[in-house]
Amino acid sequence: SKPIKKELLMKRLHVLLLASLWLALGACQPVSEDAPVLDAALSDMTAPAEPEAGWTKGAMVAAADPRAVEAGLEVLREGGNAIDAAIAVHAVLGLVEPQSSGIGGGAFMLFFERETGEITVFDGRETAPMIADKNLFMQDGKPLDFVSAWQSGRSVGTPSVVALYGRAHDFGGKADWSRLFAPAISLAENGFEVSPRLAEVLSSPRLRQITRLDDHPVSAAYFYPNGQPLEAGMLRDNPAYAQTLRAIAEQGTDGFYNLSMARAIADVVAEPPLPGLLDMKDIMSYEVKIRAPLCGNWRTYRICSAPPPSSGGVVQNMIPNLYDRLLPESASDTDRLRAFVDAQRLTYADRDHYVADSDQVQVPAEDLIDPAYLDARATQVFAPSATPRPGDPGVILGRGSMIGMWGQDPTIDSPGTTHISIVDLEGNAVSMTATIESAFGNARMVNGFLLNNELTDFALLPEKGGRPVANAPAAGKRPRSSMSPTLVFDQAGDLQLVTGSPGGNSIVAYVAKTVLGVLAWGDTPQEAAGRANIIARGQTVRVEVSRPGGAEAAQSLRDLGYSVAESESEASGLHLIQITEDGLLGGADPRREGAALGLP
Secondary structure, eight states: OOOOOOOOOOOOOSSOOOOEEEEOOOOSSOOOSOOOEEEHHHHOOSOOOOOOTTOOSOEEEEESOHHHHHHHHHHHHTTOOHHHHHHHHHHHHHHHOTTTOOTTSEEEEEEEETTTTEEEEEEEOOOOOTTOOTTTTEETTEEOOHHHHHTSGGGOOOOOHHHHHHHHHHHHOOSOGGGGGHHHHHHHHHOEEOOHHHHHHHTOHHHHHHOSTTTSHHHHHHHSGGGSOOOTTOEEOOHHHHHHHHHHHHHGGGGTSSHHHHHHHHHHHTSSSSOOOOOHHHHHTOOOEEEOOEEEEETTEEEEEOOTTBSHHHHHHHHHHHHHHHOOSSOOHHHHHHHHHHHHHHHHHHHHHHOSOTTTSOOOHHHHTOHHHHHHHGGGOOOTTSOOOOOOHHHHTTSOOOGGGSBOOOOOOOOEEEEEEEEOTTSOEEEEEEEEESTTTTSOEETTEEOOOGGGGSOSSOEETTEEBTTOOOTTOOOOBOOOOEEEEOTTSOEEEEEOOOOGGGHHHHHHHHHHHHHTSOOOHHHHHHSOOEEEOSSEEEEETTSTTHHHHHHHHHHTTOEEEEESOOOOOOEEEEEETTEEEEEEOTTTTOEEEEEO
């Protein structure tokens, strides 16, 4: 896939067009659909830096916590760009939303540079240890169960997001590096107010039962002082995190990837139960991959997301295109619902079978979004009661069968993830999804941050039906990810939408809902974020019945013969920005505590 080459369009406006503020606050339970809308000029009285000539739509940051959003806005006001703001935002999220991401994990970042029209993908996915093999999660000839694998040292991949910070900043950042960590350092030293969502997750009896978060001495002391979970409104400082960030701010990425830090991480990974294989050399030799985006055409748009090992470029192109092919000419609401579900079922089956680390295995990513394959795949819709199976793009495209290369992989990705969408005052954009995998990652804490359990994104069982699984563990390999940071452009190459979400393997459905919602169904970004989530992976369709329209959708699908599982709340954390003729519109998922805040 080639980056978009954009012809700059100089647009003169007769009046100042201000960005909108969409603010959605809430804990784990769904809240009102009506998020407050404020004029950007009233929401922030500090004059921002002068915008780039020709760009008059302002700037916006959408992320999972207002304190992180404000950190990003500070950077933009001072003349930093979208890359700079994303680093500042994520450094704060690692402190105030530690259940979802942090510097002990990894990320994918898409950076769109408006002046050149180019998109760059920074692949900061964690890697397996160099002494790992396909049997990483096998014990006595059987795969570990997920919880045992998750809480073991074997699940920890090389922490990689700090390396992504550095590579992205070197590539296109504008602000002073050390300045980007100041908001997070201040909050860590002076204390931050524990949010309702963090407090609720920590108090979950199920979390305490299945994780070692309240058993590991360091994490227990931090999250459960005196044996009790942190409560909403409490002030919690983290001097160790402040010290770690200060070292990064002063020394660059060497402040993290050094002998002292590598030894501290490796020592914690080597603790029981089931000590891991990650060593100091794995940590200090980590490299970010710079990749081209995977882009495809849909209607009058071009959809770009991260290539493998991310699923984004494949799935966010497949679902909208299959949706259109499955719609009858005069479509009813039921027809649209069924097309969305069937498009997901087809897409998930292909994604589960083929997508993996393309540096180590053959991944037919371009073939899966080829219009000829999509035409054929749309004719292979499964009966509602049938088990979805992968297609064979090799046969359809005349290149020889490829379905037999791999065994099928039902790996379950977990939802310990966050998403950041940014448009800066020059019209550049970042879509960044970051993760530590499951809630609170591996539950092992070192130097103020939690380690990831990212390697459980590999197939725990490395072979299926006598064939290797594409996403099996291997030395230095990056596990498949559902993360789908996505940018959508019009025919002229103008940016139209920045979107993404956390949510494990459900990210595929969550993000597709916003692409179709904003660009096909007429939703505002806030409406798209708040829509009932519908996830159709495998035989059962999961429907979020607590959101408006969810119960009706569940019943319609039952009437059509689908097996439906009702969900009261989903783990989406959608943060999106729509670029319109009149300015920027933002959406923040009401299921979390985020905000979308604009600058004029």
